[in-house]
Amino acid sequence: MPHYLEGSRNSCALHGALQLFEAIEGVVPVIHSTAGCGVQYYLGGTRMSGGNDPFGSPPVSSSNIGQKHVVFGGGSRLREQLKNTVKVVQGDLYAIVTGCSTEMVGDDIPAMAREGRDQDWPVIYANTPGFSGDVHHGYHLAVKALIEQLPDIWKKPEEFPSGLVNIWGIIPNQDPFWRGNLQELGRLLEGIGLVPNLLLGSEQSVASWQQIPGAVLNLVLSPWGELPARLLEERYATSSIILDGLPIGTATSTLLRRLTAQLKLDPIRTEAFITREESRLNLQFARLADIYFHAGFQREFVLVGESAQVLGIAEFLGTSFGLLPRTLIITDNPLDSVRERLVTRLTAFVPGYDTEVVFSEDRAEISDIIRTSDAQLVLGSSLEREVSVELGVPFLALSFPLADRIVLERSYAGYRGATTLLEDIGTAILAFSRDFHLC
Amino acid sequence: MSGDRLLVFQYNVASAVTLSNPYRQNMSEKIGKHLAIYGKGGIGKSTTTSNISAALADSGYRVIQIGCDPKSDSTTILRGGNDLPTVLDTLREQSKLRIEDISAIGFGGVLCIEAGGPVPGVGCAGRGINAAVELLQELKVFDEFKPDFVLYDVLGDVVCGGFAVPIRDGLADRAFVVTSSDFMAIFAANNLFKAVNKYAPSGGARLGGVIANSILAAYAPSLIDDFAEKTGTSVIGYVPRSLVVAQSELYGKTVIEAAPQSEQAQVYRNLAQYIDENDDSVIPKPLNSPELKKWAREWGDRIFEVETGVVHEMASI
Numbered sequence: 001m002p003h004y005l006e007g008s009r010n011s012c013a014l015h016g017a018l019q020l021f022e023a024i025e026g027v028v029p030v031i032h033s034t035a036g037c038g039v040q041y042y043l044g045g046t047r048m049s050g051g052n053d054p055f056g057s058p059p060v061s062s063s064n065i066g067q068k069h070v071v072f073g074g075g076s077r078l079r080e081q082l083k084n085t086v087k088v089v090q091g092d093l094y095a096i097v098t099g100c101s102t103e104m105v106g107d108d109i110p111a112m113a114r115e116g117r118d119q120d121w122p123v124i125y126a127n128t129p130g131f132s133g134d135v136h137h138g139y140h141l142a143v144k145a146l147i148e149q150l151p152d153i154w155k156k157p158e159e160f161p162s163g164l165v166n167i168w169g170i171i172p173n174q175d176p177f178w179r180g181n182l183q184e185l186g187r188l189l190e191g192i193g194l195v196p197n198l199l200l201g202s203e204q205s206v207a208s209w210q211q212i213p214g215a216v217l218n219l220v221l222s223p224w225g226e227l228p229a230r231l232l233e234e235r236y237a238t239s240s241i242i243l244d245g246l247p248i249g250t251a252t253s254t255l256l257r258r259l260t261a262q263l264k265l266d267p268i269r270t271e272a273f274i275t276r277e278e279s280r281l282n283l284q285f286a287r288l289a290d291i292y293f294h295a296g297f298q299r300e301f302v303l304v305g306e307s308a309q310v311l312g313i314a315e316f317l318g319t320s321f322g323l324l325p326r327t328l329i330i331t332d333n334p335l336d337s338v339r340e341r342l343v344t345r346l347t348a349f350v351p352g353y354d355t356e357v358v359f360s361e362d363r364a365e366i367s368d369i370i371r372t373s374d375a376q377l378v379l380g381s382s383l384e385r386e387v388s389v390e391l392g393v394p395f396l397a398l399s400f401p402l403a404d405r406i407v408l409e410r411s412y413a414g415y416r417g418a419t420t421l422l423e424d425i426g427t428a429i430l431a432f433s434r435d436f437h438l439c
Numbered sequence: 440m441s442g443d444r445l446l447v448f449q450y451n452v453a454s455a456v457t458l459s460n461p462y463r464q465n466m467s468e469k470i471g472k473h474l475a476i477y478g479k480g481g482i483g484k485s486t487t488t489s490n491i492s493a494a495l496a497d498s499g500y501r502v503i504q505i506g507c508d509p510k511s512d513s514t515t516i517l518r519g520g521n522d523l524p525t526v527l528d529t530l531r532e533q534s535k536l537r538i539e540d541i542s543a544i545g546f547g548g549v550l551c552i553e554a555g556g557p558v559p560g561v562g563c564a565g566r567g568i569n570a571a572v573e574l575l576q577e578l579k580v581f582d583e584f585k586p587d588f589v590l591y592d593v594l595g596d597v598v599c600g601g602f603a604v605p606i607r608d609g610l611a612d613r614a615f616v617v618t619s620s621d622f623m624a625i626f627a628a629n630n631l632f633k634a635v636n637k638y639a640p641s642g643g644a645r646l647g648g649v650i651a652n653s654i655l656a657a658y659a660p661s662l663i664d665d666f667a668e669k670t671g672t673s674v675i676g677y678v679p680r681s682l683v684v685a686q687s688e689l690y691g692k693t694v695i696e697a698a699p700q701s702e703q704a705q706v707y708r709n710l711a712q713y714i715d716e717n718d719d720s721v722i723p724k725p726l727n728s729p730e731l732k733k734w735a736r737e738w739g740d741r742i743f744e745v746e747t748g749v750v751h752e753m754a755s756i
Contacts, residue, residue, distance in 0.1 A: 068530065
């Protein structure tokens with residue numbers, strides 16, 4: 001049934017593709033659309049993800065088409081823009097992304113990319129009209145473009161590192177902690193003797209994407225990583241491990257053991273690594289115990305975010321930290337098949353306790369649900385701050401959009417991410433409490 | 440009692456004001472009768488429109504004909520086949536436009552304008568029509584020229600919103616459709632009826648009638664009459680297929696100009712007279728797809744029988 005949608009956090013496909021391309025060092029996106037698309041991306045995307053703007057300003061090349069390009073076709077404008085971009089911005093790869101109007105008109109984008117390649121410019125394209133879907137669809141389109149078109153530009157490398165694992169499903173900015181999460185996952189894989197191919201973030205360039213065919217495994221960390229894994233299975237017969245959420249705390253140990261078994265790694269090394277990490281985490285739990293009971297950390301909480309975040313965080317808080325997942329609100333519109341398995345897992349963390357799972361991207365509906373949930377702690381995006389103030393309960397902003405926090409390398413994944421999460425949630429509760437006074 | 444009536448009167452005035460949209464208000468100031476002529480490509484829209492324009496001009500009216508087709512050949516036979524820069528081409532080249540840059544005076548003083556558009560396979564012709572019409576309004580062409588009639592000659596099947604611009608927004612008062620007895624032309628006419636049916640209730644153009652063109656076969660008038668009857672419309676004229684038309688066109692002229700005394704010229708004059716004297720219009724009832732297929736199949740069978748000489752029992756009595 002049609003309904004109002006307030007403050008949607010899923011934007012459009014063009015923005016999803018831009019987020020991906022900008023997260024790869026050396027890739028220069030070229031927008032072929034009207035002038036507002038790039039600005040909107042900056043204002044509604046990069047600026048709302050805790051300080052993740054690539055250069056601190058919106059310097060994305062754009063063809064900024066006008067009426068005459070709509071009427072007569074915008075191909076020549078794009079040709080000109082591409083030529084000028086190559087002159088002005090030095091990049092390893094130029095990625096054309098398209099907006100609604102140029103796709104409605106039907107500009108021949110593949111031909112423009114081909115023209116660029118004929119001049120020895122490394123150019124790929126992704127048809128990403130906003131109307132075709134949201135950021136997650138845009139992530140798919142951009143990843144697909146890279147997987148399918150890079151082999152046309154560069155020959156497959158002859159040698160690959162052994163034990164290479166591609167990581168999929170973490171969408172830059174849509175997960176505000178994407179940089180830190182990827183780094184922590186990289187550390188974990190290295191810890192058990194694998195070579196992580198993070199693909200996005202610091203020191204991740206087109207070279208990382210050229211390594212993709214040589215991976216022994218695709219590690220999928222959200223429902224949105226399934227498509228790239230499937231594409232690579234079809235192309236290069238690479239096998240996959242598919243998780244619906246981020247591994248946090250002890251869930252990390254399960255993943256590491258699974259990787260060890262599937263890739264026939266050294267179990268002794270893995271167990272030693274797990275023991276070291278878990279011991280550190282257990283010690284931190286022990287150090288927290290006093291304040292945990294004193295300040296009443298065990299609370300019913302509401303968590304609002306993308307499926308991967310909600311699954312990972314709720315599992316860790318519910319199973320390891322003793323918090324009670326009252327209502328879990330998933331905002332990224334996963335497919336129906338994914339929803340079923342998410343609900344099954346999300347409602348089973350605390351035996352005998354009823355957890356409500358809601359799928360919604362409507363701020364008004366989400367606020368109403370929180371308002372009537374009796375939650376004693378709200379974890380969500382900056383959009384949920386208002387309702388938490390209204391309820392008079394502690395609040396921590398941890399999902400997109402994140403307008404009131406800076407996130408540079410912070411992680412909420414793996415073992416170290418678990419520590420950070422404990423610190424941040426604990427701080428949110430203590431800072432809110434009126435019972436504590438310095439004495 | 441009189442007080443009640445006064446109240447009712449006031450209410451009606453108030454509701455009329457609040458219900459009327461800005462375009463509607465413009466319409467009251469609209470100069471001349473605005474007519475849009477649609478039909479399948481190649482069916483003779485431009486020839487028919489140009490001859491009607493010529494006939495109206497010949498009767499002393501001030502006429503503007505606007506070709507709304509990227510092919511930009513609507514007004515060719517009014518202008519002796521000379522080139523005319525299109526609105527959109529000129530818009531692409533120059534930022535400041537004057538009416539003289541995009542118009543030419545043709546036969547009988549008809550002001551000829553071509554909207555123009557992209558080359559085939561590129562760009563968006565529908566948006567082009569939209570942009571050209573906006574520009575003509577900005578240039579105040581109608582205020583300057585003060586026409587009695589404005590005829591929009593619009594491409595084909597109303598494939599997208601852009602081609603519906605002339606019948607939307609209260610731009611044209613009436614739409615006419617040119618069709619032959621060819622089924623594809625009838626299907627295109629039915630599509631236009633769908634568009635009129637959609638837009639008319641919200642202030643768009645209503646249907647003025649059907650112009651039957653290229654009439655050659657004996658069954659053609661009955662077929663088009665039957666279609667008009669089924670869709671709640673009427674045929675306002677039958678234009679026979681004629682060599683005079685083809686020959687006049689080869690000389691870059693309308694029949695009105697090249698063969699003013701011919702029977703064909705009289706046919707066009709009658710059409711022009713009808714349009715001048717008659718303001719009747721309806722909201723057509725287009726056939727849905729199964730109805731249209733069934734109707735076409737029945738007529739197909741009848742035509743086949745006529746062409747192959749099937750004689751039904753008692754048919755000759």
